[in-house]
Amino acid sequence: MAKNSALEKLKNVMNDAGKSVEELFAEMDADGDGTINGPEFYKGVKKLVGEALTPDQISMIIAAFDTNGDNRIDVMELRNALS
Ligand SMILES: [Ca+2]
Ligand SMILES: [Ca+2]
Incomplete structure (x- = not known):
């Protein structure tokens, strides 16, 4: 899976999940601190997409x-990415 297609696939899965950005975000933010860090993103994507992406793909996304540039994803960043 090429890097760009991993990103596009993830966006499609998120857009097709029938959930709001806030719901997706809350599912991925396992410790509830209001940001998604690398490990949380990795696990959340695996659950959403049904397969694990490589660490390189996760880093790129x-x-x-x-x-x-704080290496975490907040709800505004997720919303912007999916809009
Ligand atoms: Ca978190
Ligand atoms: Ca950020």
């Missing part, structure tokens, strides 16, 4: 979503 986080970098694409993470507009403020």
Whole structure:
């Protein structure tokens, strides 16, 4: 799976999940601190997509979503990424 297609696939899965961004975010933010870090994202994506992405793919997707560069995804960043 190429890097760009991993990102597109994830966006499609998230958009097709029939859940709000807030619901998706809450599912992935396992410790409820208001941000999704790398391990939370990895597990959340695995659950959503049904297969694990490689650490490289996860890093690439986080970098694409993470507009403020703190290596975490907040709800605004997730919403922007999916809109
Ligand atoms: Ca968290
Ligand atoms: Ca961020």
